[in-house]
Amino acid sequence: MADMQNTQSEYRLEMTGISKSFGIVSVLKDVNLRVKHGEIHALLGENGAGKSTLMKILSGVHQRDTGRVLLNGEEIHPKNTHEGRVMGISVVYQELSLINDLSVAENIYLHKLGASKFWMNWKEITKDAQELINSLGFDIDASATVRNLSIVQKQVVEIAKAISEDTKVLVLDEPTTVFDPTDTQKLFDNLFKLRERGISIIYISHHLEEIFKIADTVTVLKDGVDTGSMPVSETDADAVIRLMIGRELKDMFPPRDIRVGDEAIFEVKGLTAKNTLVHNVSFSVKPGEVLGIAGLGGSGRTETAKLIFGADKKKSGSIFLNGKEIQTKSPADAVKQEIGLVCEDRKEEGVFLPLSIRKNISVTNFKSISNRFGFINVEKEYAKVQELIEKLNIKTPNSGVPVENLSGGNQQKVALAKWLSIDSKVIIIDEPTRGVDVGAKVEIYNLINEVAKRGVGVVVISSDMPEIMGIADRILVMYKGTIYGELPKEKFSEENILRYAIGKPLKN
Amino acid sequence: MALTLKQQLSSPGGVLKFLIKYNTIFIFLLLVLFSAIISDVFFTSVNLSNLLKQVSGIGIISIGMLIVILTGGIDLSVGSMVALLAVTFAILVNIFALPLAILITIAIGFGLGSVSGYLVAYQKMAPFIATLALMTVARGMGFIYSKGSPVTFKTYGGLFMSDFANNSFLGIPNIAIVFFIIVILAMVMLRHNVFGRIVIAIGSNEEASRLSGIKVNKYKFLVYAISGALAAISAIIVASRTNLGSPNMGMAWELDAIAAVVIGGASLNGGRGTAINTLMGVLILGLISNILNLLNVPSYPQQVVKGGIIIFAVLLQRFENK
Numbered sequence: 001m002a003d004m005q006n007t008q009s010e011y012r013l014e015m016t017g018i019s020k021s022f023g024i025v026s027v028l029k030d031v032n033l034r035v036k037h038g039e040i041h042a043l044l045g046e047n048g049a050g051k052s053t054l055m056k057i058l059s060g061v062h063q064r065d066t067g068r069v070l071l072n073g074e075e076i077h078p079k080n081t082h083e084g085r086v087m088g089i090s091v092v093y094q095e096l097s098l099i100n101d102l103s104v105a106e107n108i109y110l111h112k113l114g115a116s117k118f119w120m121n122w123k124e125i126t127k128d129a130q131e132l133i134n135s136l137g138f139d140i141d142a143s144a145t146v147r148n149l150s151i152v153q154k155q156v157v158e159i160a161k162a163i164s165e166d167t168k169v170l171v172l173d174e175p176t177t178v179f180d181p182t183d184t185q186k187l188f189d190n191l192f193k194l195r196e197r198g199i200s201i202i203y204i205s206h207h208l209e210e211i212f213k214i215a216d217t218v219t220v221l222k223d224g225v226d227t228g229s230m231p232v233s234e235t236d237a238d239a240v241i242r243l244m245i246g247r248e249l250k251d252m253f254p255p256r257d258i259r260v261g262d263e264a265i266f267e268v269k270g271l272t273a274k275n276t277l278v279h280n281v282s283f284s285v286k287p288g289e290v291l292g293i294a295g296l297g298g299s300g301r302t303e304t305a306k307l308i309f310g311a312d313k314k315k316s317g318s319i320f321l322n323g324k325e326i327q328t329k330s331p332a333d334a335v336k337q338e339i340g341l342v343c344e345d346r347k348e349e350g351v352f353l354p355l356s357i358r359k360n361i362s363v364t365n366f367k368s369i370s371n372r373f374g375f376i377n378v379e380k381e382y383a384k385v386q387e388l389i390e391k392l393n394i395k396t397p398n399s400g401v402p403v404e405n406l407s408g409g410n411q412q413k414v415a416l417a418k419w420l421s422i423d424s425k426v427i428i429i430d431e432p433t434r435g436v437d438v439g440a441k442v443e444i445y446n447l448i449n450e451v452a453k454r455g456v457g458v459v460v461i462s463s464d465m466p467e468i469m470g471i472a473d474r475i476l477v478m479y480k481g482t483i484y485g486e487l488p489k490e491k492f493s494e495e496n497i498l499r500y501a502i503g504k505p506l507k508n
Numbered sequence: 509m510a511l512t513l514k515q516q517l518s519s520p521g522g523v524l525k526f527l528i529k530y531n532t533i534f535i536f537l538l539l540v541l542f543s544a545i546i547s548d549v550f551f552t553s554v555n556l557s558n559l560l561k562q563v564s565g566i567g568i569i570s571i572g573m574l575i576v577i578l579t580g581g582i583d584l585s586v587g588s589m590v591a592l593l594a595v596t597f598a599i600l601v602n603i604f605a606l607p608l609a610i611l612i613t614i615a616i617g618f619g620l621g622s623v624s625g626y627l628v629a630y631q632k633m634a635p636f637i638a639t640l641a642l643m644t645v646a647r648g649m650g651f652i653y654s655k656g657s658p659v660t661f662k663t664y665g666g667l668f669m670s671d672f673a674n675n676s677f678l679g680i681p682n683i684a685i686v687f688f689i690i691v692i693l694a695m696v697m698l699r700h701n702v703f704g705r706i707v708i709a710i711g712s713n714e715e716a717s718r719l720s721g722i723k724v725n726k727y728k729f730l731v732y733a734i735s736g737a738l739a740a741i742s743a744i745i746v747a748s749r750t751n752l753g754s755p756n757m758g759m760a761w762e763l764d765a766i767a768a769v770v771i772g773g774a775s776l777n778g779g780r781g782t783a784i785n786t787l788m789g790v791l792i793l794g795l796i797s798n799i800l801n802l803l804n805v806p807s808y809p810q811q812v813v814k815g816g817i818i819i820f821a822v823l824l825q826r827f828e829n830k
Contacts (some may be wrong), residue, residue, distance in 0.1 A: 009570070253707070311718070311719060319717070330718075330723070331718055331719050331720070331721050332722065332723050334721065335720070335721025336721070341719060343716075343719055348713070348715060349713075349715050349716050349719050350716060350719075351713075351716060352709055352712040352713045352716055352717075352779075353713070353714055354779055354780065355708070355709065355712050355779070359705060359708070359709070362705070363709055363717070363720045363722070366702040366706075367706070370701075370702050371702075374701045374702040374703055375700055375701050375702075376700055376701065376702060376705070378700075417718065435554050450718070476703045504752055
């Protein structure tokens, strides 16, 4: 106990020897993170490195398997986010967690509602919330309904919510993805103010530029292991990147020896959405080509895919398949034209979790396994599904297993198999390997290559930079709902992608 | 009965798993056994045939309810639809030839169901609300067209139907045969036809269905229309049994139908449920009433017992998911 008291002076937060597994997947292995009083501590790592899981353990969403968490020298064990908040740990997640139908003020003070008072004085609460937002330097009406706010304003409310009480540790997960430079600067000014108040800030970001601008210390995670912490002043971007990537990239991405056709198989011109930010998107894909679409979260990549697929409403623009204009007013239209979409949100949009692998794969392909009265030829179905299970190496005892019992990687293969069972001419894959372990990743990359080899036009949307540079022949970068720049293979670099993604021209 | 099952549940092993998996059928068999032991008249052909006649009407709408529930919806209008369509059939059979009267009644049922289907699928109205409204409308229309009193069959066609509804074929009541045919049709369509696959897919994950190119709205529309058509068949049978159509028929049947579907292990969230288990659910509910009648239990305590058994049956199904 005496030791604990001694450490109190130096570190606000100490996480030591943290391990965490989900089922057989080990996400964190013996991770250490030490954050001082009043410092901005950058937490870096690729997607899937375990940053979010570590923060969820800190805030009480997940429980650690092993290790200790000391806050001001005292061991804490928050069982849920409410407990975490009471202890002074606030997290702003990437996915916004605001309640759309409540006002800004109600959202900011939501966690306090019903805590002590029977009678809510809304006038006062709204006034407090307004002062809080104004003090952050933003102009948002505290009585406005959150639904009517822009995504930038929502992010501001989210941050205001996190610091509206006695916060000791503030975690920000990619807070600036939707911000333009002015807003980003305002946020930084606020973070500096909070740092002066002695609040410890853990800042997660992919933008190395930002890190070197604001952070005092940096810790890098790679595949669930921390590869070290150091003061920002003693390192540079190259060194940090080396720590982040670590492994040899060329091992992950199989070589591509594919002949790309001359004529575009698929082309969109001036595509503009009715209800999303997507506007004036034009590009083409050749048969055999893997086209990458990069960009920050909220730049309109997923929305573009959904627009092409007919899942969102179009305002203007046209789509061509093999030179002929086609209409995709609904996903059913798109499927009829043999366009496939592997969705970003696998569990909500990609697969039917409680249904069997067989039923999942057959869902796009009733035409070829049933007669004209709709009766399913079971033998044909089994044969077709079995062929795909083997081809995609889906690890399962049989095709009757519910998809929810499979690992993320195998679930993703099922989502992909759905579009391979019909011979799609164009397949759009949104985040092909999110939540997929490394082994299955390589298999999915191989699959993408194989599909392209058959002359399919493949569009891959990915936030994972090494991934998109590893598998794409050409990368389009989206910024604020439209394509901002295009990178041929010889210009691939994280920096180039990032520059386009934040709406800046390339350097030289 | 509850005790033996409880004892079995607390002991691990393969028998237990088997019991849990087929719990609906086991509850049914246990009830049959129980009934046979405590009542001498239970296993007489008169009683069994009565039992089947009693459940057929509700049974048919339960199948419609199952299909709607599989998509994640609910149809509260079926009971009132039975009343309206029974009155409609009684009026029509006194005017038109029997086959025409049957066809028009079923078409009207399909049409009324389509109204719910349209509101749910294309106007995005909550199924509970849309069909609640239809429930009130249909009951009211039943009273309007019948002027508040039962409409009796007067023609040869009507007499033919009432003969049909009260007679048996090889010892099985004709109307039960109609019910069983509908159950078998539903089984085949749900298990072996694309229709069933799609209905279950929609109930399991509507957005994923849409993004797999399924015309979700079309099928959501269709299931309510089918439910309406089945309510019409149920109405024809029920009216024929008593030789008249009354606006008081089918009172609260929608609730019995939901109970039957749920006892049959279907999930109200959609995506899970089978026709055979719904048949079991219908028979279980029928059995409970039947045995309580045989024991001369008055109707109010009957309701209490029925409710208790529904809770018990559904609690049992929790084990199934583990």
